[in-house]
Structure formats: structure tokens, C-alpha cells
Amino acid sequence: MERKSLYRRRRRKMMHHMFRIWMAMVVVMVVTLAVVGSVSGESAGCTSRYARRLSQRGIDMPYNSSYFAKPVGENPPQQVHLTQGDYDGKAVIVSFVTSKLAMPKVRYGTVRGKYPSVVTGYTTQYTFHNYTSGFIHHVVISDLEFNTKYFYKVGEEEEGAREFFFTTPPAPGPDTPYAFGVIGDLGQTFDSATTVEHYLKSYGQTVLFVGDLAYQDTYPFHYQVRFDTWSRFVERSAAYQPWIWTTGNHEIDFLPHIGEITPFKPFNHRFPTPHDASSSSSPQWYAIKRGPVHIIVLSSYSAYGKYTPQYSWLVAELKKVDRKVTPWLIVLVHSPWYNSNTHHYIEAETMRVIFEPFIVAAKVDIVFAGHVHAYERTFPVSNIKYNITNGACIPEVNPASPTYITVGDGGNIEGLAIGFSEPQPHYSAFRESSFGFGLLDIKNRTTATWTWHRNQDGEAVSADSVILHNKIYVEKDVMLW
């Protein structure tokens, strides 16, 4: 009996010992798999399997498309578009074109059909190769009330005056909800028209446009008539709400062999920006406050190295940001700093290396870009530790860093960027080669929702969505940093 009981005790002890060894092996295996997974860059990101009709090039709408129709009248204003006209959102710049000389005048008021106020701006005109533009008028309406609907009239009654309206943003403040559309690389194809039609059905209040507008430079001698058709096309949105402009490579219009040596000449004549208001020396980079957001617009195709005007301006502008007033901080730039598409891969690497430390230190919430004709959203990421000898050059996913969103998918003549690198990098959260637009809906100082809408779906459908948490505020009265 005693021997039997001793045997049982030994067997129990051995089994207990073996169980402990087995448990230790399981723990080691789990840890090893986790480490290998993180080092090898395996990600929880998603490469969408959605397959759309693929065409190598988009097809521009014909000149006689209804989207390009000229308004009727003796000398009617056309290509009407708005952008913010000051730093705080109490001014708009109204721009329009007439084929004959006209007064650069806008009448406005808060009641439809009654225009007690009138303001006069300035007129410009430019030539490009053998093209001469119409008369381009820019009128700044200042000292508006916040959060107010205004009606305005451009042109003279007898020449075909036209009437539109816009609503000013709420005063910059920490808990003012506001919704931005985000569109890039739009062009003027049938796909572009779908993008804009879908956007018009959204509740976006202002468009953040991340560059590459008309693709006039895909035509011989950068045929500027395509700027006119494009501006008539987007009028259906841009005459009613501001489009905040970023310049892309298709706005450079640099053709020295025919004597066109001034970069951005057509863009700067047509699309003024309020750069003076943020002490910028160039229309290509500037900043505005709009409701709860401080928006910084950068130029991928202007000098950005140390001591350049853009570099010095950015450093100074970031010091002006007050997150107690504008809790959200957003950057617009054309060429993306994080992009896992094989198209334009690391094209913006030098700009990223120079500017990213400032952007990360400033706790920027989102960096929007275009250029790549596809959609991609990253996890919050930074890559600023590398110092050329330490080997620390792997982007680091970290909730305190900005989220990067590429929306170069407006739908232009060059077609989609098909071909993401594989495997999907660990910093990439969602990517898909489809046309569409995004909607950034800021709820309050802590929370915003981001949705991306592909053209093939109904406009109410979001193909990618995420709740974005502010980098500064965790709760209404709690600042993280």
C-alpha cells in the first residue's frame, strides 16, 4: 500500500512538472511569434480587395459637356469660386472671370435678392504661349459675421449678373463642430464629375483641396483653356463654399522652351490664397484658422530646405498655433510623406526628413496629401529618430504621431495608381486604388470621424472610416501634453 501511494505521489509530481514545462513552452512560442511578427512588419492593415473597372487613363469630358457650359448673357461672370480671405474666417475671396472687361465688383447681403453692400477688388489677366486668359477678377469681402449665410451677386444686371451664397464658419473655438470635404488630383474626367456629384450630396462645409486641379498640362503647351473648363466644372461647389487650395505638380506650368519660366503663373493668377494674413511671402504656403482647426498649407514644389522662406515660415507659424482656441491641427501638402503605393514612392522623402520633426513636435493631428491616384490611410506614425548612423529608420507607430491620409483619387486623366508594395507596411492601415473623396467631420475638441467614399458606391456609403482622437485633448478639459 505504502509503495503504491509513493508511486502515485511521484506520478502526480512528474505530471505537474511536465505541465509547467509545457506551459513555459507555450509562453515562449507566443512571445516569439509576437516579436517576429512585429519585426517582420506584419500588420493589421488592410489592402482592400475591392476591384473596380480599371482603365489606364481616364477620359476627359468633351468641351461640349454640360459641366463646362458657359452661362448666358452679354458678359456673364463665369468660373466663380471662393476661398478663405483672411486668417480667422471672417473674409472670403470671390473670384470670377469675364470674357470682356468688367468691374471687379461683388454685391452682398444676408437676405436673398437684397445686396446693400458692395466691394470692389482687382482684375488680372495673363498669357501663356498663344493663350490669353479672360479678365480674372478677385474681390475680398472682409469683416463678415461668423456663422452667417450671405448671398452675393457678381456681374452687371444688363450683362448677365449671377447670384450665389455661402456661409461663414463659426468663430475659431475649441468645441465648434465643422465638416471638411477632402479632394485631390481632381481633373475633369467622367470620374471627376462623379466625385464632385457625390461630394455635393455630402454635408461638407469647406473643401480642403490637396493639389493638382485641372491637368491642363497633359495637353500640348499646357492648354490653358482646360483651366477655364475645369473652373466652370467646379463652380457648382466652389461658388458656394470655400475651396482651400494646395498647389501640386500640375500647377507648376514651367515650360522654358516656349518662354514660360514663371512657376505657378496660371495658378497664381486664377486662385489667390490669403498668404499675407499668415505672414507668408508666397501664395504656395500659408495658414488659416477655420472653426476648430488651424490649417497649414505647404508646397511640395517650392524650396523647403533649412533657411528657405517656406522653412522659416513653417517654424514661425507652428509657434502661433494655440490649441486652446483651435484644438485640431491639420497640414495639407501635395506629395505624401507616407505612401506604400509604387507610384511616387518616397518622392517626398527629403521634405519629410526636413519637416517631419516639427510636425511631430507640434502634435499635428492629420497630414492630408494627394499626388498618388489612390487612397491610403496610415496608423499614427513617425520616423524622426534616424540620424544616418544609428539605423533607427523604421517608421514607428505611435498614437502621439500624426495620421497620414492620401486622397489623390479625385479621378483625373492619368488614371488610377494601381500597384501597392507588398507586404503592406506596418504603418499602413487601409489602402485601395479607387476614385473618391473624404469627409472629415470634427465633432468637438476630442473627437472627429473620417470617412472615405469611393465613387462606385452610393455617396452615403463609406468604404473606410475611423474615429480620430485629438493629439492634445483626451477629454474636454484634459490636455495630454
Ligand SMILES: [Fe+2]
Ligand atoms: Fe501630383
